[in-house]
Amino acid sequence: MVEPLRRSERPEREEWIKQANYNLFNLKSDQVFVDLLTDSGTGAMSDRQWSELMLGDESYAGASSYYKLKNAIQEITGFPYFLPTHQGRAAENVLFSALIKKGDLIPGNAHFDTTKGHIEFRHATAVDCTIDEAYDTTLDHPFKGNLSLQKLEKVFKENPVERIPMVIITVTCNTSGGQPVSMQNIREVSQLARQYGVKVIFDAARFAENAYFIKTREKEYRDKPIRDIVLEMFSYGDGMTMSSKKDAIVNMGGFIGLRDQELFRQASTFNIMFEGFITYGGMSGRDMNALAQGLYEGTEFDYLQTRVGQVAYLGSLLHDAGVPVQFPFGGHAIFVDATRFLPHVPREQYVAQTLAVEIYKEGGVRAVEIGTILADRDPETRANRYPNLELVRLAIPRRTYTNNHMQYVAAAIINVWERRDQIRTGYRITYEAPIMRHFTVALEKI
Numbered sequence: 001m002v003e004p005l006r007r008s009e010r011p012e013r014e015e016w017i018k019q020a021n022y023n024l025f026n027l028k029s030d031q032v033f034v035d036l037l038t039d040s041g042t043g044a045m046s047d048r049q050w051s052e053l054m055l056g057d058e059s060y061a062g063a064s065s066y067y068k069l070k071n072a073i074q075e076i077t078g079f080p081y082f083l084p085t086h087q088g089r090a091a092e093n094v095l096f097s098a099l100i101k102k103g104d105l106i107p108g109n110a111h112f113d114t115t116k117g118h119i120e121f122r123h124a125t126a127v128d129c130t131i132d133e134a135y136d137t138t139l140d141h142p143f144k145g146n147l148s149l150q151k152l153e154k155v156f157k158e159n160p161v162e163r164i165p166m167v168i169i170t171v172t173c174n175t176s177g178g179q180p181v182s183m184q185n186i187r188e189v190s191q192l193a194r195q196y197g198v199k200v201i202f203d204a205a206r207f208a209e210n211a212y213f214i215k216t217r218e219k220e221y222r223d224k225p226i227r228d229i230v231l232e233m234f235s236y237g238d239g240m241t242m243s244s245k246k247d248a249i250v251n252m253g254g255f256i257g258l259r260d261q262e263l264f265r266q267a268s269t270f271n272i273m274f275e276g277f278i279t280y281g282g283m284s285g286r287d288m289n290a291l292a293q294g295l296y297e298g299t300e301f302d303y304l305q306t307r308v309g310q311v312a313y314l315g316s317l318l319h320d321a322g323v324p325v326q327f328p329f330g331g332h333a334i335f336v337d338a339t340r341f342l343p344h345v346p347r348e349q350y351v352a353q354t355l356a357v358e359i360y361k362e363g364g365v366r367a368v369e370i371g372t373i374l375a376d377r378d379p380e381t382r383a384n385r386y387p388n389l390e391l392v393r394l395a396i397p398r399r400t401y402t403n404n405h406m407q408y409v410a411a412a413i414i415n416v417w418e419r420r421d422q423i424r425t426g427y428r429i430t431y432e433a434p435i436m437r438h439f440t441v442a443l444e445k446i
């Protein structure tokens with residue numbers, strides 16, 4: 001599918017972003033030239049996926065589309081039980097309703113915002129156990145998504161295990177820069193968790209990109225097919241939540257994969273309450289078909305090599321021009337280090353948001369803040385939480401843009417880089433929601 005893009009002039013963009021209260025989520029899509037807000041649901045479906053839509057079975061219960069998806073999930077992930085949901089956060093809502101109680105602790109590697117939101121909404125705490133190396137953007141470490149076993153064991157030792165229903169491994173780790181988790185780390189985390197009787201759940205939105213990095217960066221896996229690597233990764237877990245809008249290359253959808261029948265039964269009740277009957281759960285039959293096909297396409301080596309290669313191409317254009325980016329490059333996005341880019345803008349004035357707005361004004365390129373606004377307030381003290389990194393994420397949709405678009409994006413960002421010394425003030429918040437404020441926040445220029 002081909003869509004027209006609309007080019008705009010800088011004065012138009014300055015007016016539009018002001019009307020949007022300097023929140024990039026509030027822009028209309030035709031006010032954006034190259035949209036790198038997210039790689040979620042923005043990929044282009046293939047000819048085969050479009051054909052699958054025509055074969056959708058829309059029966060309420062027991063549709064053939066459900067069984068097609070069930071078989072694909074079983075074949076790719078190895079999980080015998082699955083529940084369809086309308087997207088990733090819905091999978092979190094259903095599974096966490098069955099697993100998390102008030103006062104619980106959920107360790108993991110830099111939990112994604114919706115994951116953390118669903119944990120905190122239940123008055124539980126997400127404990128970040130990511131390795132410290134992840135927070136130095138200049139350091140070349142092949143697996144910056146890894147969990148620190150020391151940090152994890154400390155959580156296990158210092159708390160009653162009944163309060164730790166699971167550890168969440170996010171593959172790849174979006175919040176720390178689309179960074180992968182090694183097979184060795186997955187194996188060791190799983191062994192440690194088993195020792196303490198704690199479940200391992202994958203936040204698996206970008207599991208295939210993670211497998212690609214294992215194949216290309218972890219010596220023992222060089223000659224293994226991606227699908228074998230994926231099966232081994234999931235063999236170390238008790239379950240997974242999936243936002244199918246990423247590595248399964250569909251515009252909408254999600255699911256839960258589980259190993260244990262009893263947990264599946266518990267989660268099924270919540271699925272019926274929140275999503276729909278267990279054989280469709282918020283998805284139409286045709287969308288389940290396209291998703292099943294997307295799971296096969298998303299785990300092909302050649303596709304992954306091209307996809308991750310395009311991300312690295314943009315990363316190299318920026319890196320070679322001196323723009324500070326998270327290194328090595330991530331799987332789905334390039335993350336610009338905003339504190340190193342704009343050292344004169346105080347963090348209290350939302351430096352990553354300031355940079356994202358500048359990039360939009362410069363070239364109509366929409367990125368997203370992964371910094372203090374996203375990190376939200378502490379649920380107890382209500383003080384701003386300042387994360388380890390202030391990042392601007394340039395997420396690249398799958399099979400959508402050409403490398404020519406990447407050159408354009410790089411040129412726009414390099415223009416901002418060249419006038420960075422003139423950018424000295426940021427923004428203040430004029431409205432924010434009590435949780436997950438970044439989606440609807442309103443800002444004004446200081």
Ligand SMILES: Cc1ncc(COP(=O)(O)O)c(C=O)c1O
Pocket residue numbers: 040087088089090112114115170174203205243244245253254
């Ligand atoms: C790592 C991760 N987990 C969960 C989600 C939530 O998925 P969804 O947007 O489909 O609700 C996302 C979405 O961006 C994500 O990146």
